[in-house]
Amino acid sequence: MHEVIVDIAQILASTLRLSTPLILCAMAGLFSERAGVVDIGLEGKLLMGAFAAAAVASLTGSPWLGLLAGILAGMAMALVHAFACITHRGDQIVSGVAINILASGLTVVMGIAIFSQGGQSPPLSREERFLPITLPFADALRGVPILGPIYADLISGQNLLVYVALLSVPLAVVVLFATSFGLRLRAVGEAPEAVDSAGYSVAWLRYRAVLIAGLLCGMGGAYLSIAHGGGFVREMSAGKGYIALAALIFGKWRPVPTLFACLLFGVLESSASRLSGVSLPLVGAIPVDVVLLAPYVLTVVLLAGFFGRAIPPRALSVPYVKDR
Amino acid sequence: MSAAPLPRWADVVVIPAINLVLAFLVAGAVVAIIGENPWRAFLVMIEGAFVYPGSLGYTLYYATNFIFTGLAVAVAYHARLFNIGGEGQAAIGGLGIALVCLALDPYLPGVLVIPIAIAAAALFGAGWAFLPGFLQATRGSHVVITTIMFNFIAAGVLVSLLTGPLIRPGQSTPQTRNIAEGATLPKVHExxxxxxxxxxxSPLNLSLLFALVAAVGVWVLVWRTPFGYRLRTLGESEPAARYAGVAVPRTIVIAMMISGALAGMMAINDVLGAQEKLVLNFTAGYGFTGIAVALMGRGHPVGIVMASLLFGALYQGGAELSFEFRTIDREMVLVIQGLIILFSGALAYMFEAPLSRLLSRRGRRAVHA
Structure with a gap:
């Protein structure tokens, strides 16, 4: 029994670690899209954040400066997106595609220029990373039945950014649903003309939403390269930004359901390797590829309206023109 | 107050030129920041794309890919549909070619296998775009999101087939066996x-001709057929199209399938022409480059062929960069590509108003004089 609990706690812990970048990116997308700005550039901002964090952590030796750099890089890309989509009313999807491609290219070009290691950063030492934090009494309580392993292996022993990601969800709930800023931000995604006639700047609200998205993606990137991983690798975001976008749609643009979608996709990813070769009754052997594709398939099925409709914010992807 | 519409020559020539120059200037700044001479890098790229023996063939080979994917994006875009699933549709198109060739080349002569394979590329590509189109038309599921998801699903399908049933026996590289000698498209140098x-x-092969034929076909389809008229009406305004009696859902599905067929046909160039087998990840981002090409070419086949040449030269010249400079990699091309999408796509309107004001002021002065 105890063994099983330990196993479960460890699977859940690995799920949590794999879900963390998804949660941060999905919350980023939540802010941006709730304000009416489509964000398919999550992937690119995540990648830029990962590169900047690893590069600065490696050059300065400080994970804190790395995190700051990751956040600034994410926000810089967000600023480009905002400038194109809000100031110049450009196509939000085109801008997102541009950001993703730009990030793929820039990270490698700058990586080679700075480190000459084929686009990677040097491996980071322990001092340059965010390491797992052992909460008080974790080892002492490990022997306690059921709760012990859950506390010691799941709740304790994660790095700082995992906790930050988990905190970002209640924070998003509070900001979006319990502050006047959040009310205006959501209004600007549904009926910008109403916000405008109430005397608030649609552009400035959207700018702030997009910048918050950049901040969160940058953190997600820092998590990938200086917390979960020990350095930057080419294309290390590996589609996570897109999975986060899928999770956001799956969660119907609401924070808590989005969190669960991220955890679901995290479970699928963490169980894919465990499930490979295992044969289940009735189903037979499970191909890993199929498990890994589940997030994309599920999202398409959801979008097709099979388990309830996912209705996006009304003004999503529509640039706001004052004199219309 | 809105600025007067630009004259056509300014819209077609000046605006794309300004955007292109801007993209190159910013890319040049990146090169300068990493400590190399941007002008020298530019010359190396030109030389690498056109001057070295065989380089022109490579440039045209890449351009062939981009003509197909650029046309694919453009056809859908005329109906205001953003098909960013070219990557997945091309991959599945390649799968169609491989299945036909592997099944038929031992039995049928090449002259029969090749047309069937080409049809399969178009059909498989169209099939892969059908569901996103259908869901957009009937359920309102946004085609951007579904095509992104379908890109990943296509990649997964190819991985599992190429590491499993389709892999050439006795090897571990994820690719099929070679297609029989006579059932491939001849290379131009041969x-x-x-x-x-x-x-x-060079890998340049007869696919270039098919690409040019496709470009003419798209022009005829979009500007000279009733379907093209419906397509463009839908793109201008969905309510107007509906009011005019256009069967909107059917037009959406057909537009997406034509778009998917064109993207699928990109695979002809690689699978049937250059590699003569299906290799994992042969699409190499060309589907996304099609977005840049379509935007640069302003959705018109002539513009798309020209933009494809530009991007072909960029890709081939970019490969040369990594040989000449220790610190610049061919990923520099991705930076340029991203900037071109940014400037000629997302920031396309940035210069329209100032330029229009400038032109109308000059026009007014001319009238007063």
């Missing part, structure tokens, strides 16, 4: 050599 010319080897 034809030239057969005619007695001296030609350097």
């Amino acid at each position: 034809i030239l050599r057969a005619m007695g010319f001296d030609a350097a080897s």
Whole structure:
């Protein structure tokens, strides 16, 4: 029994670690899209954040400066997106595609220029990373039945950014649903003309939403390269930004359901390797590829309206023109 | 107050030129920041794309890919549909070619296998775009999101087939066996050599002709057929199209399938022409480059062919960068590509108003004089 609990706690812990970048990116997308700005550039901002964090952590030796750099890089890309989509009313999807491609290219070009290691950063030492934090009494309580392993292996022993990601969800709930800023931000995604006639700047609200998205993606990137991983690798975001976008749609643009979608996709990813070769009754052997594709398939099925409709914010992807 | 519409020559020539120059200037700044001479990098790219033996063939080979994917994006875009699933549709198109060739090349002569394979590429590509189109038309599921998801699903399908049932027996590289000699498209240098010319080897093959035919076909389809008229009406305004009696859902589905067929046909160039087998990840981002090409080319086949040449030269010239400079990699091309999408796509309107004001002021002065 105890063994099983330990196993479960460890699977859940690995799920949590794999879900963390998804949660941060999905919350980023939540802010941006709730304000009416489509964000398919999550992937690119995540990648830029990962590169900047690893590069600065490696050059300065400080994970804190790395995190700051990751956040600034994410926000810089967000600023480009905002400038194109809000100031110049450009196509939000085109801008997102541009950001993703730009990030793929820039990270490698700058990586080679700075480190000459084929686009990677040097491996980071322990001092340059965010390491797992052992909460008080974790080892002492490990022997306690059921709760012990859950506390010691799941709740304790994660790095700082995992906790930050988990905190970002209640924070998003509070900001979006319990502050006047959040009310205006959501209004600007549904009926910008109403916000405008109430005397608030649609552009400035959207700018702030997009910048918050950049901040969160940058953190997600820092998590990938200086917390979960020990350095930057080419294309290390590996589609996570897109999975986060899928999770956001799956969660119907609401924070808590989005969190669960991220955890679901995290479970699928963490169980894919465990499930490979295992044969289940009735189903037979499970191909890993199929498990890994589940997030994309599920999202398409959801979008097709099979388990309830996912209705996006009304003004999503529509640039706001004052004199219309 | 809105600025007067730009004259056509300014819209077609000046605006794309300004955007292109801006993209190159910013890319040049990146090169300067990493400590190399941007002008020298530019010259190396030009030389690498056109001057070295065989380089022109490579440039045209890449351009062939981009003509197909650029046309694919453009056809859908005329109906205001953003098909960013070219990557997945091309991959599945390649799968169609491989299945036909592997199944038929031992039995049928090449002249029969090749047309069937080409049809399969178009059909498989169209099939892969059908569901996103259908869901957009009937359920309102946004085609951007579904095509992104379908890109990943296509990649997964190819991985599991190429590491499993389709892998060439006795090897571990994820690729199929070679297609039989006679069932592939001849390469241009082979034809030239057969005619007695001296030609350097390159992967350029007869697909370029198909691409050009497709470009003419798209022009006819979009501007000279009733369907094209419905397509463009839908793109201008869905309510107007509906009011005019256009069957909107059917038009959406057909537009997406034509778009998917064009993207699928990109695979002809690689699978049936250059590699003569299906290799994992042969699409290499060309589907996304099609977005840049379509935007640069302003959705018109002539513009798309020109933009494809530009991007072909960028890709081939970019490969040269990594040989000449220790610190610049061919990923520099991605930076340029991203900037071109940004400037000629997302920031397309940035210069429209100032330029229009400038032109109308000059026009007014001319009238007063």
